[in-house]
Amino acid sequence: MPHAKPALLSSFNQRLDLVQPSAIRAFDNEVSAIPNILKLTLGEPDFNVPEHIKQAAVKSITDNDSHYAASNGTLAVREAAAGFLADRYGLTYDAASEIIVTVGATEGIYTVVTSLLNPGDKVLLPTPIFPLYIPVTLVGGGEPVFIDTSANDFVLSPDMLRAAIAAHGDKIKAIVLNFPSNPTGVTYNEAEVQALAEVLRETDIVVISDEIYSELTYDASHVSMAKYLPEQTILLNGVSKSHAMTGYRIGLLAGPAELVAKLGLIHQFTITTPTNSAMAAAAEALGTAAGKADTLAMKSEYQARRDFVYQTMTALGFEVPKPAGAFYIFAKIPADFTQDDVAFARDLAEKNQVAFVPGSAFGPGGEGYVRLSYAASMATLQEAMSRLTAYILAGRDD
Ligand SMILES: Cc1ncc(COP(=O)(O)O)c(C=O)c1O
Known part of the structure; x- marks a missing residue:
């Protein structure tokens, strides 16, 4: 395996020093090591191509x-x-x-x-x-x-x-x-x-x-x-x-x-x-x-999933702007959970094996939120919501 000549390490475009790898991917990689983790981290439709x-x-x-x-x-x-x-x-x-x-x-x-x-x-x-x-x-x-x-x-x-x-x-x-x-x-x-x-x-x-x-x-x-x-x-x-x-x-x-x-x-x-x-x-x-018909069929599935996740999370005390499009829920962590969004997402992933992306990955105004993708099957979403519910209820018992 070749190793770079040391002098070459400083010869890159210096603007690359200003950037980091994607925080979404980094968090996704981090939680992927958790056994039995259920990830709603990436914006990836679960449907097959028609x-x-x-x-x-x-x-x-x-x-x-x-x-x-x-x-x-x-x-x-x-x-x-x-x-x-x-x-x-x-x-x-x-x-x-x-x-x-x-x-x-x-x-x-x-x-x-x-x-x-x-x-x-x-x-x-x-x-x-x-x-x-x-x-x-x-x-x-x-x-x-x-x-x-x-x-x-x-x-x-x-x-x-x-x-x-x-x-x-x-x-x-x-x-x-x-x-x-x-x-x-x-x-x-x-x-x-x-x-x-x-x-x-x-x-x-x-x-x-x-x-x-x-x-x-x-x-x-x-x-x-x-x-x-x-x-x-x-x-x-x-x-x-x-x-x-x-x-x-x-x-x-x-x-x-x-x-x-x-x-x-x-x-x-x-x-x-x-x-x-x-x-x-x-x-x-x-x-x-x-x-055109393919998209309409997928959209009606997404809508049912959105409604399910939105209702569950709102009932748990998350503040959620009701999504009018795309396939993400951006939810404000309930006020009785005082960790920042990264600590919350990490703790949820470690304790109850469900992964959302910390909202701060999306820039100013995202702090205190988590994002999840509901482009996943209803069965997956039901399991994710039941793990989330267990985590929130256990947190409130403490
Ligand atoms: C807002 C937005 N723009 C662009 C893209 C990239 O799309 P593509 O996969 O076609 O490159 C994404 C993918 O998640 C996105 O969310």
Whole structure:
């Protein structure tokens, strides 16, 4: 096994010293060693990929679809994506020039952030937030500016946005909006989207609109930021959550052609193009009536699970904003449990073998909360809730 020449250890990009491995993964690894642990830590749908989507991938392989595709993705999947965005959210994107197929939404995030940032640029991050945005901003030479939304039911208000803009001015290059939200499940209604768009329209801030959970809204249809602010929005989406296709690694990026042409450079230099068979599967998922029906069936299961977990945890004394989308519960630890969220999550995992992620992993405003993913079978969730109930009741007896 080779060991690195010692001098090389200090020759890396120094911005890597600013970042840590994912706190979610670190906690997940830590609790994985506990025998019989039941983990609701990762945002991973438990469903299998629907058969007709798998067959589209198989057909691509047997048809010898094995050569480099266009860098921005096959036209078939871009056309399916354009149709999907038009049909579901009333958005108009040209498949040839305004859409890039990425390796999961993750590559879209990396592509957008690194394409936009110059050293010292600031990125507004309403928190709690999907933590990946923090290291990607730092490695891209930018500075994350957190806006803690916990006092406003985890919704960024126009006033909070105006205050951040006033405080950080021209240095702000971009804002990340993610709704339905990971980790809170909160989403924004039409009036809220419109009100934020009005504030942002007065600025040159690019909106990185992460709508990866847009198909999983329970009470009302999703409203895209791109509907009200298309000229300065880069939309991120994909099939990971809507079709339980996390391992296929197919995401979408859409925006005005001039911006997409720039983003296409980093995308091309980083990944060349996604995998053909995965793109064929995504075209089937996004472009067919059967693909639409798959998501509806999964969504109704998620909704029943959400209701069960929400009711159980609320009855135990957790304060839970009722999730309107995605598949997470973000719950405030009951006041009679005085440990911080990391100690609480660790103690619960060690004593009663059920694992949630400490809320502080999601940035300011997440302290004192835990996040769990209900993208797990009802039987698993029932067992998890019974272990949680035993832990809480035992804690109250002490
Ligand atoms: C808000 C958010 N954005 C992006 C991603 C990454 O999605 P993908 O698996 O398509 O890269 C996730 C995954 O958990 C997420 O929660």
